[in-house]
Amino acid sequence: MDNTKILGILYETIYAEHGSALEMLAACKQAKSSSLAFGYFEHSKDEYNHTKTFRKILSNKTSGINTSELRRFRITPQGLIRKGYVSQNGYLVENMSLKNFIAYVYTNELLAESSFSKIVKLLGANTEEGRSVMKIMEDELRHHGKAKEYFLRYFPFLQPWQLSLYKLRESIKNKGRKFYHSNIALLEHIFYPLYSLFALIISRLLKSLNLKEFKRSNKNLMDINYKSIL
Amino acid sequence: MFIGISAYNHESAIALVDNNGNLIDYYREESLSRIKGDKSFPKRALKRIFNIHNLNTDAIEKVIFYEKPLSAFLFPLKEASKFIPESMQLIVNQIRNFKKSSLSCYLDIAKEKPGLEKKLIYIDHHLSHTLTTLFYSDYQNDVCSIVVDGFGDRSTTSISYVRDKYNIKELWSSSYPNSIGLYYSSITDFLGFTINEGEYKVMGLSAYGDSNSKEAKLVNKLMKWDSFNNKIILDLEFFSFYKSITDSYGSKLISMLGEPRNPFAKLLPGDLTFQKYANIARGAQDSTNNVLSKIFNYAHSITRSENFLFSGGVALNSASVNYISELDFVNKLIVPPSPGDSGAAIGASLYGYLKSKNVKCIEKPSLYPSNYSCYDQYEAISKLLDKNYILVTDNHIDSIELACRLIKEGEVIGTIISNSETGPRALGNRSLICNGANSKSVKKLNNLIKDRSPFRPTAPAMKKETAYKYFELNPAVMSSYKTMTATCKCKKDSISLSFPTTHVDGTARIQIVEEETILWELLDKLIIEGIDIIANSSLNISGDPTCFDLIDGLMVCSITPLKYLLTDIGMIKKR
Numbered sequence: 001m002d003n004t005k006i007l008g009i010l011y012e013t014i015y016a017e018h019g020s021a022l023e024m025l026a027a028c029k030q031a032k033s034s035s036l037a038f039g040y041f042e043h044s045k046d047e048y049n050h051t052k053t054f055r056k057i058l059s060n061k062t063s064g065i066n067t068s069e070l071r072r073f074r075i076t077p078q079g080l081i082r083k084g085y086v087s088q089n090g091y092l093v094e095n096m097s098l099k100n101f102i103a104y105v106y107t108n109e110l111l112a113e114s115s116f117s118k119i120v121k122l123l124g125a126n127t128e129e130g131r132s133v134m135k136i137m138e139d140e141l142r143h144h145g146k147a148k149e150y151f152l153r154y155f156p157f158l159q160p161w162q163l164s165l166y167k168l169r170e171s172i173k174n175k176g177r178k179f180y181h182s183n184i185a186l187l188e189h190i191f192y193p194l195y196s197l198f199a200l201i202i203s204r205l206l207k208s209l210n211l212k213e214f215k216r217s218n219k220n221l222m223d224i225n226y227k228s229i230l
Numbered sequence: 231m232f233i234g235i236s237a238y239n240h241e242s243a244i245a246l247v248d249n250n251g252n253l254i255d256y257y258r259e260e261s262l263s264r265i266k267g268d269k270s271f272p273k274r275a276l277k278r279i280f281n282i283h284n285l286n287t288d289a290i291e292k293v294i295f296y297e298k299p300l301s302a303f304l305f306p307l308k309e310a311s312k313f314i315p316e317s318m319q320l321i322v323n324q325i326r327n328f329k330k331s332s333l334s335c336y337l338d339i340a341k342e343k344p345g346l347e348k349k350l351i352y353i354d355h356h357l358s359h360t361l362t363t364l365f366y367s368d369y370q371n372d373v374c375s376i377v378v379d380g381f382g383d384r385s386t387t388s389i390s391y392v393r394d395k396y397n398i399k400e401l402w403s404s405s406y407p408n409s410i411g412l413y414y415s416s417i418t419d420f421l422g423f424t425i426n427e428g429e430y431k432v433m434g435l436s437a438y439g440d441s442n443s444k445e446a447k448l449v450n451k452l453m454k455w456d457s458f459n460n461k462i463i464l465d466l467e468f469f470s471f472y473k474s475i476t477d478s479y480g481s482k483l484i485s486m487l488g489e490p491r492n493p494f495a496k497l498l499p500g501d502l503t504f505q506k507y508a509n510i511a512r513g514a515q516d517s518t519n520n521v522l523s524k525i526f527n528y529a530h531s532i533t534r535s536e537n538f539l540f541s542g543g544v545a546l547n548s549a550s551v552n553y554i555s556e557l558d559f560v561n562k563l564i565v566p567p568s569p570g571d572s573g574a575a576i577g578a579s580l581y582g583y584l585k586s587k588n589v590k591c592i593e594k595p596s597l598y599p600s601n602y603s604c605y606d607q608y609e610a611i612s613k614l615l616d617k618n619y620i621l622v623t624d625n626h627i628d629s630i631e632l633a634c635r636l637i638k639e640g641e642v643i644g645t646i647i648s649n650s651e652t653g654p655r656a657l658g659n660r661s662l663i664c665n666g667a668n669s670k671s672v673k674k675l676n677n678l679i680k681d682r683s684p685f686r687p688t689a690p691a692m693k694k695e696t697a698y699k700y701f702e703l704n705p706a707v708m709s710s711y712k713t714m715t716a717t718c719k720c721k722k723d724s725i726s727l728s729f730p731t732t733h734v735d736g737t738a739r740i741q742i743v744e745e746e747t748i749l750w751e752l753l754d755k756l757i758i759e760g761i762d763i764i765a766n767s768s769l770n771i772s773g774d775p776t777c778f779d780l781i782d783g784l785m786v787c788s789i790t791p792l793k794y795l796l797t798d799i800g801m802i803k804k805r
Contacts, residue, residue: 022264029781034613041614041781045788048771052789062494067422074493076424077266077773086263088270192322199321203311211308214301214384216354216400221390226351226585229300229333 003061004069006122010058011073012083013119014051016112018075019085021047026091027101039146043105046139053136057129099155106147106163107170113140231289232586233279234579235339236296236358237271238332240426240543240571241653244275245599246283247579249291249588253365253595255279258572258653261600261778267426268775270330271338280343282601287345292582296574297355299332301383305406309472317473332383353581355382356542359569360390360398361577361584363539365595366709367564370395374535376525379542379571380411387462389529392539395584395592401532407472408462410518411543413453416469416478417514421507422491425478432511433549434686437735438499439512448486449513455524462521499685499734508685518544519553526554536561545569546654548739551716555706563706567597567713568652576652597713597744598659600650604780604798611781615802619784624800633796634755637664637764640671642679644769644795646783647748653776655714656768657741658691658749660776660783662792665756666690666763672730675765679790681772689714690731691741691749691766693757700726700763701740711742731765741766748796 024044031037055075062070080086093101116137123130151163214230234245237259246255257275260268279285307324310317328334340347359382360375367373375390375398382388386409389402414432415425423431439446452465468486470477484490491497491507498504526538536559545551545565555563566573576595583589615621623629633643642664651657662679664671666688676682697703697711702719710716717737720726732738743749749764756762768776769786777783783795787804795802 025264025781025785029607029610029779031610034610037610037781038613038617041611041784041788045785048785048789059494062492067490067492070492070494071490074424075773076427078269080265081268081270086265090273195322195326196318199318199325200314202307202325203314203321206304206308206311209304209308211301211305211384215403216384217403219400220396221354221357221360221398221400222396222581222584224354224357226294226353226581229298229352230304 003065007058007061007073009119010054010061014054014058014075015079015083015085017047017051017054019080021051022086023091027093030093039150043143050136053132102147102151103166104170106144106151107167109140109144109147111170111174113137116140231291232579232582233290233293234296234575235272235293236571236575236578238269238330240269241267242269242272243572243575244272244279245575245579246279247583251583251590252593253576253599255283255601256576256599256652260775261650264774266773266775273342276342287343290346290349291586293339293346293350294578294582295335295350295352296358296578297332297383298352299335302332303328305384306381309407313473320473320475323475353578356388357398358574358577359541360539361580362573363541363564363566364392364395365576365580365592366566367539369537369562369564370592372535373537373539374529374533375539376529377542378410378544380409380415381406386411387525391533404462407466408464410462410521412471413464414514414518416471417449417510419478420483420490421511422493431683431686432514433547435508436511436515437733438508438685440509441512441516443509445487445506445509446513446516449510450517453517453521455521460528497683497685515549518547519550522550522554523557526557530559539564541566541569543570548715548717551707551710552718555704555716560706565710565715568654573652597657598649598651602650602779603648604646607780608799614784618805620803620805622801622803629796629801630751630755632801633752634759636794637756638759638761640665640668641794642671642675642792644783644786644792645748646777646780646795646797648798650778656766656776657713658743658747658766660769662767662769663764665761666731666765667729669730672765675767679792680767687733688731688765688767689739689741690729691743691764692762693753694742696762697740697742700724711740712744714739714741729763731763
């Protein structure tokens with residue numbers, strides 16, 4: 001696999017881990033008990049450390065790639081929202097019941113562990129980088145176990161098969177998300193001419209629009225109509 | 231009550247002004263979401279303001295949005311439409327994302343607080359900035375306001391004359407895309423730093439550059455002041471931000487300056503390419519200083535004013551603030567603590583108050599307006615404190631004494647003390663502090679805890695009499711020294727030139743601490759021990775916003791070598 005593809009995977013993983021760190025931090029702040037707050041704090045701390053590890057690996061993989069290509073892999077905090085790793089509607093804990101949230105953590109940690117095993121294969125299990133990712137995998141399994149422990153403690157009437165159902169639901173959702181993203185390029189390709197045509201019409205209209213009318217020169221800014229959006 | 235909102239372009243924020251014209255609360259959304267530069271609609275800040283003050287929508291007289299949304303949407307689109315087909319992608323993107331623009335403010339408010347949207351009004355973007363600065367100024371009549379940013383809702387730079395708070399007349403403006411802010415951001419991008427985040431790195435880097443170098447001269451030429459037509463002229467052939475969604479600079483800039491910097495490579499003084507990039511940064515800083523001085527000159531010539539309000543994102547450039555303050559005709563230069571867009575929410579809320587029926591006077595706001603107390607989270611984190619930390623003492627006086635002893639021993643301490651600053655500068659309540667004359671401590675703060683680039687200095691905080699002892703203070707910007715918005719030079723042959731908080735060009739972004747603050751309390755004791763300078767940097771993990779609450783502070787402790795946290799509940803030590 002060429003280096004830019006590895007960079008692409010690491011780039012997405014950094015966002016995913018940073019997003020998880022923030023999700024867990026938000027959960028810690030909203031926790032109703034100090035035990036839960038402690039658990040989420042520790043989880044968030046691990047995810048922050050994972051982010052740092054993946055960032056380091058990404059930096060190490062950039063040699064020999066030209067700068068204009070590398071600019072695509074710059075990590076910005078804004079990308080968390082833009083790329084959907086943190087929802088525009090808020091953190092999961094702000095929008096989910098505690099039960100669903102714990103089930104989400106339980107499932108996703110397991111899924112993360114399995115996707116990291118693919119990264120280890122790419123990096124090489126005997127490399128220093130591969131070993132640090134394997135350590136992260138151990139963390140993810142521990143988080144999964146903790147979530148299960150919490151789940152059974154707070155919702156003792158739930159049966160193991162119900163947890164399996166949650167896992168299945170999240171797996172389908174993740175697969176759906178992947179399918180959507182892998183096909184979005186095709187959809188873009190199909191719809192882009194339509195968007196472009198629309199943009200062309202708008203730009204023609206804009207060209208004829210005289211915005212100089214709205215100049216404020218020599219006007220008292222305090223007297224401008226505050227109901228107007230222009 | 232009046233709520234001011236800024237959002238969708240840069241860091242979003244909400245300000246609350248009461249019926250007596252006092253700023254009683256203010257939050258940046260990034261403080262609560264923990265996403266640096268969060269520009270999404272500030273729903274968490276809005277929710278917190280309603281919860282903390284037990285508000286309902288009836289208690290709010292007006293909600294004031296900090297810009298005219300349709301103007302902000304149309305002006306860049308109209309400019310881009312001149313460059314079709316090159317700009318097609320940008321136009322498509324703008325239209326498809328209109329829901330993430332200011333245009334959706336009304337809908338977002340309606341979604342978060344139904345009924346509140348009926349009280350929504352909109353004001354001119356640069357007026358929001360001017361009113362914010364006026365709030366913090368001792369001069370509220372007959373003063374000239376200069377706003378310089380990337381892009382407002384019509385213009386990129388403007389000059390207004392404030393006869394009084396009801397008579398603010400715009401006299402001159404520079405239209406998009408001729409923008410000092412966007413020019414500086416494009417160079418920031420070329421130098422491998424992130425736009426809207428790395429500009430202060432460029433400022434720090436520029437001190438290493440040489441104004442007479444080839445690179446500096448080339449970059450300097452890209453932006454000029456046309457003194458015949460009184461216009462900012464940007465050589466647009468070298469830039470792409472007005473027609474491209476992905477590139478801020480064009481291929482012509484690459485042909486002229488060579489390859490842009492690898493954003494992942496470490497930039498270390500002494501390295502092979504360091505000087506080239508420092509020279510480019512120097513060129514950007516020189517042209518910014520030069521054009522700003524021309525704008526101030528022009529403003530002086532048309533208003534005869536010697537007192538100026540300066541705001542907008544470019545006013546965050548503390549080196550430029552110092553440069554302008556040295557112009558002959560400048561008597562006073564007032565820069566608010568948060569001159570960028572997030573601070574504009576404060577001006578917007580003030581507008582609502584000024585338009586209400588019972589206006590009295592404007593009270594100068596606190597520098598720590600965001601309400602918080604560590605006691606709010608004490609119970610929730612009791613297990614965390616038990617397991618991972620030790621509450622060394624819960625007595626305030628003992629905590630201060632311990633902090634002083636630790637600072638003297640070379641330790642770095644974090645602070646989470648009551649209300650938070652307006653931002654972006656930490657003034658002591660959300661800071662990392664250590665002995666400002668101890669190189670090892672400052673190095674630990676910078677490299678180990680903050681993971682900062684080695685070319686960026688840390689700010690020194692001190693009492694006024696100490697500042698007079700070491701630095702050449704300019705009376706024109708005395709208020710800026712309280713909020714770290716201006717740099718100043720070390721005195722000739724002064725020992726301060728060797729302080730680790732002094733930059734390579736012999737300047738420092740000093741903070742003169744206010745009385746009755748935590749830094750004042752610490753300095754009171756430290757001065758007896760022979761320490762009169764504290765190095766002060768914001769408490770955060772690299773890439774994250776400044777900490778807001780105790781949990782954020784404990785997180786910094788957990789994942790960095792920081793051991794001590796001075797808080798409302800006492801001194802906390804990592805186990």
